[in-house]
Amino acid sequence: MKRLCWFLFFLIWPVLALIVSAFTPRWNWGFPGDGVSDSPIGAEIDHLFYLILIICVIVFIGTQIALLYAIWTASGRPKEKRAWHSHGNHKLELIWTIIPGAILLFIAFYQMRVWAEFRIDSASPEKAQTNIVAEVSARQFEWRIRYPEPGKKLEKKPQPGDMYSVNELHIPAGTPVRIYLRSLDVQHSFFLPTLRVKQDAVPGLVIPVWFEAKKPGEYPLVCAELCGWGHYKMGAKLIAHPPEEYEQYMKKLHQEQYDDGYAKKK
């Protein structure tokens, strides 16, 4: 009876894993938003995620079955004969080193094209290299954004006429854009979950990141690195405007931060 109870207890998990992996993608439980239609690399990132998920499920079920087999067969034997010692078995050591190594190598090569598209200039869309819309500086615990003056290019150093905002990143929709990502203190992570974009912000580095919001709308921007007690406060917004509206918004922002302020001071 005891043997059956343990057997059933360990049997529940692989069965649950199978049910969860088979049904949740269809119910859209797994991913936030619709990465496929929101972002140009969304479908490929999701595909990689599912591939790794399938490999993990197969390995998990395989190890659980081995465990069930061991419980079932060993528990009927006398105590001193229950365990089987494999120490020093070179064949086994080779098998369980080569198989995981081969799986990791396969994943490493399989994802190279997507990684290059996201991280390497020559493989990313041309527009993503030139359309630099803002500098995003992470700090405990907010996102500070710097935009160039309308009609000017963003320089790496702040310029007179630059515009600033906090926790709101405005971009034009339907076109690849690039930001310069920095951190002013500790390590943060720039994460647009619905667009499947994640990049660490590292102190001392200026990291270019490109992405595209295919449709206008509001998308969550969060920090994905536990960066201190107020990490939870780094919930911000990415706002993708239709292109004409974006131009107007930038002009309005410039007016608010320069012309109006200047007029009021006078």
Ligand SMILES: [Cu+2]
């Ligand atoms: Cu953070």
